[in-house]
Amino acid sequence: MHLLLRTLLLLLTSSRRPPLSIWDTSSLPLRVLPSDIDIALHVNNGMYFSLMDLGRFDLMARSGTWKRIRRRGWTPVAAGETIAFRRSLQLWQRYTVESRIIGLDAKAIYFEQRMVVDGEIYARAYIATRLVSKGKPVSQAEILREFGAPPADLELPGWIHEWRESNALPGARRSAPHVWA
Numbered sequence: 099m100h101l102l103l104r105t106l107l108l109l110l111t112s113s114r115r116p117p118l119s120i121w122d123t124s125s126l127p128l129r130v131l132p133s134d135i136d137i138a139l140h141v142n143n144g145m146y147f148s149l150m151d152l153g154r155f156d157l158m159a160r161s162g163t164w165k166r167i168r169r170r171g172w173t174p175v176a177a178g179e180t181i182a183f184r185r186s187l188q189l190w191q192r193y194t195v196e197s198r199i200i201g202l203d204a205k206a207i208y209f210e211q212r213m214v215v216d217g218e219i220y221a222r223a224y225i226a227t228r229l230v231s232k233g234k235p236v237s238q239a240e241i242l243r244e245f246g247a248p249p250a251d252l253e254l255p256g257w258i259h260e261w262r263e264s265n266a267l268p269g270a271r272r273s274a275p276h277v278w279a
Contacts, residue, residue, distance in 0.1 A: 101148050108152055112159035120245050121252065123198040124157035130191045140186035146221055147179055150211045153195035154225070166244055172229045172236055177206050178265055181223040187213060193220065200224075201254025204238050208258055226262060 108126075118124060128149065136142035141149070154174070158164040167174070187193055196212040206226040213221040229236040242248075268274045 101152065104152060105155055108155055109159050109164065112156060115156075115160055117162070118157060118160040120157065120161040120163045121199060121249050122157070122161070123196060124153055124160060126153050126156040126195045126197070128152070128193060128195060130187050130189050130193070132189065134187075135189050138186075140188055143181075143183070146181060146183075146213065146223065147176075147225075149213070150195055150197070150223055150225065153197035153211050154209060154227070156195075157197050157199075163245065167229060170231065170244065172231050175228050175230055176225055177228045178226040178262060179223060180261065180265075181221060183221045185215075185218070185220045187215070187220055191215065199248070199252070201252055201258070202238060202241070202248070203254060203259070205235070206262070207241070208254060224258065224261070226258075 130141055134141050134145050134149065136145075155164065158167070158174075193213050193215045196214055198210055200208050200210045202208060206228055209225045209227065211223045211225065212219050229241060
């Protein structure tokens with residue numbers, strides 16, 4: 099809800115920006131707004147992921163993927179995220195959200211996203227996303243039919259599988275009791 103208006107505005111204006119393939123890199127110019135900062139007057143650590151949502155929506159909208167997945171009744175959801183911070187984004191500062199798909203496997207589509215100022219990375223995140231339809235995951239075969247084949251040189255880094263395995267929670271149909279070890 100926090101970025102709902104910015105997301106809707108982005109979806110409405112994306113047709114004015116150059117089209118992309120879903121396999122391209124999106125570069126979305128933004129500015130730090132007062133609603134993005136915390137008491138320390140820089141972008142709140144949790145806000146980075148919300149702002150990165152805008153970058154993924156930009157890539158999906160400009161590639162036409164957003165319309166196609168919505169037509170099919172699919173919804174994108176985040177399945178896992180990790181982020182590293184290097185520098186803080188300050189109030190009114192201009193930056194870009196750089197977004198690209200780095201690979202996919204049977205369970206997720208993986209994005210690398212960066213917050214960049216004057217050619218310098220301020221933060222970098224990796225996001226595992228799923229497409230769901232009626233509460234169930236969309237298969238990789240269906241995704242590839244809709245997106246088209248990825249570039250031949252697109253290879254998911256091996257450490258991504260280790261990260262997902264070591265960070266995963268049980269699936270929604272299995273028990274996940276809350277017990278501190």
